[in-house]
Amino acid sequence: MTLETYSLVLHGQRVRLREYRPAADTCDEAVVLVHGIAGSAETWQPVLDRCPALGRRVLALDLPGHGGSDAPRADYGLGAMASIVRDVLAVSGVRHATVAGHSLGGGIAMQFAYQFPEMCDRLVLVGSAGLGTEVSPVLRAASLPGASAVLALAVNRATLALARLARGLGGSLKTETRELARHFGSLADPARRRAFLSIAGSLMDLRGQRASAAEKLYLAESVPLLLVWGARDPLIPVAHGRRTAALLPGSRLVVQENAKHFPHVADPDGFCLLLNEFLTGTEPARLTLDDVAARLAGDAKPPAGKLSSG
Template identity: 45%
Template sequence: MSEDGQRAARRTSRRTAILHGDHVAFWDSGPEEPGDELVVLVHGIAGSAQTWSPLLAELARRREPRRFMAPDLLGHGSSSAPWADYSLGGYATGLRDLIVSLGYRRVTIVGHSLGGGVVQQFAFQFPQHCARLVLIDSGGLGREVSPALRAATLPGAEWVIPVIADRRLVDLAASVGRRLAWAGRHVPPSAKEAARAYASLADPVHRRAFVHTARSVIDSGGQRVRATNRLDLADQLPVLIAWGTADSMIPVEHGHRAHELVPDSELALFEGAGHFPHCDQPKTFTDRLLDFLDRRPPAEWDPAHLAERISEHVSFDEDGSS
């Protein structure tokens, strides 16, 4: 019997956890008897776990034995949108709580766009829980970002977004997209995912969370949160950096820069893909991700090594005071 034939069929279910009184929705995908390895998929701003559907479908087709979990971050998708901490640190803490609640100590964590910033923060904040790191068209690696995201941080954005995200305009845009598809015009999956995120802003609760989240990481000049000054601290982790070469939201140069900063990291470029390479090229992306997971075993956490690396970033001035 082939290796694929020996693998158990996968199941994908929609689940909800109540963490600290908030509902956190997530997709749970894996074999009937999942093993010890968990891969966590973290979506981008205004997105949801739905963005991982093409990847989850590929995993099911291949009967991949690892367990994958894709949550809706607070304020996104079907999760609660409370008055809460929508910073990278707040999201990272929520992920930690969900992961340990599922019974896992160390996980591979994958982040797309804003989710890339979240998982970098997770790796820095909770290194004892991070076994591998995968960044997809990630935020936090440079100043440049699309004008649309910068505009969301400007004064008065709360009143402008309801106009441009009015449900009637969203429905009209969706209708145009369907007509283009009916006429045989190809609509890239990246464009569809961006439209899905845009449509979510018609809901005032999601819109409020979007503005809070955007302002925590972006200002009028671009991204104001960066990991590049400490990204080399991830040198004990297997790191994969994936990017669509045609990304118009976050330039591919950020991926090249991150690859140079992280020793022994891997860079995977998806030619012609946009901001969502896992949607534009799901088969190729799944091939590359699973190859990385198969070749690079989970790292063990070495607190002494991390302390030594942090100390290399620090110097103290002697002021002569007694």
Template identity: 40%
Template sequence: MQHEYADWQDLPVQKVRIHGYERAFVMTGSGPALLLIHGIGMNHRTWLPVIGQLSKNFTVIAPDLLGHGESDKPRADYSIAGYANAMRDLLLFLDIPSVTVVGHSLGGGVAMQFTYQFPQMVERLVLVSTGGLGRSVNPLIRAMTIPGSGPILALCSLQRIRRIVIPGLERLAATGIPGSHDIHDMIEVYEDMADAHSRAAFRQVLRAGADWRGQFVTMIDRAYLARYIPTMVVWGGRDLVIPVKHAYAAKELLPQARLEVFTNAGHVPHEDYPDRFAAALTEFIMDSPEAQYDHTAFQQVLRAGDRPRRKRVPRPREAKQATEERTTTN
């Protein structure tokens, strides 16, 4: 679907220079701080459908990660840990001591890493169709990590090629056939690839967390450290990028987590159902007291360790049945 941003299209983009690079972000509202981290190839605009409602109760900060949107796109550190450091630095620059951190896709991996590296700054954790919970990822994503894929991506990004490909993708999306649900979001990412700097940054980010076999950066071995943090997991039941079975894996790893599966949503549930997403997020924050970081307790848990039990990941049909049982159909 085409996403309408209404008046929030004109939300002013602010920029600050940190470590020599310009970092773009939008910031609005008042109240407890809410950090929204977008996914790969996207930018702060993915959150525009929900910022209006969220800013009624919260101070919303939505940055463009380095290499994305209006932030600089240098040859630099695009690792998950590097992005977590950047979020810490931005919040310190803005004099914001702690936040509820919300991450979508790649941003979910950044949110988890931020929680791991800076637990004293995290009040709550919200994971939206997040990476880092298993190997599975769309085959197209895996293909773009293969050596030699760079020139192919550059060729596909030529204007004369895009003039052919984009209308074809739009027609396919209009059919509504299975597999077409997330195409409009893919088109937005594809259009950004016309810029060589964006394209180079995209591949650097991608290869920092995945290869031809799938995702290799994971938080599974450290998830037990976040069990004291109020957590919500949101997923689209028709996600074609990272399958919904990862939502149930997250619930197993983080038993305290609130699970919300939007049955008919794709990889970007906050764009597909913005009102429902904003309401669910607001309710979760209002119902969940912020985490209180205790250094001694954290140290004791770390020393004790807690290897998570390996559980069988449900097959797609089982995951679909579980989705229907645990959620209401939109």
């Protein structure tokens, strides 16, 4: 078994990737882990460290504009990000995947299931974006004019050095607080700050999240779905997970009472146990385009005042 970190070059841009391969890989699918806004594959390291318990191939990428991947002036929309996930899987020889997404990564995972249903075996959404309007005021403010200048003043080498000094004098941060600080610390880099603002501006405004997968969730009714949320999530409320579970009765919602926005970091052992139970206890969806077309056709209705000819 091996855990490797390396880079791929896709469309002329470098994409950083962490991959775990079991000694005997007899499964024809992989698990792909997708991080959230301002994050990187490093947020999944506690899960990657426990991959032997899963017994299958696991990939975690740094999305464009994040971590060790390049940050081009490019499209950072959900569709473009889902396409990058598909491209990484394709060149890695993966044809079927359980897609696990945290925060923004959850929105990308749902977009992946919508764009590439034949590749999506299961969905795992962790404190996921894209399931409701409500979101932290801090994230809503990132869509305001002038946010770039404010962030440049608030997060830079000098302020990060002061924060490190303060931590050194006052003791270590709690696990989730440290993870959140690392996410926001990445915005000291101008290219990553630009990517963050591009994503925030495309998905949010002052009223909250604009992008929603709710109206398309019926297309994923046959895809096994695990929702994991922190009960005290200050960024995306657990109510989003509860509403989604109610819309999809076949899904499973697990609320971790002592976790906030990073349940996979707060309790990686518990998260990996849930993930393993989900992988072994469900059958992969293996949808075809015909399956999706049939579901779309069943939902389609003629315009008001017109009758169908069939």
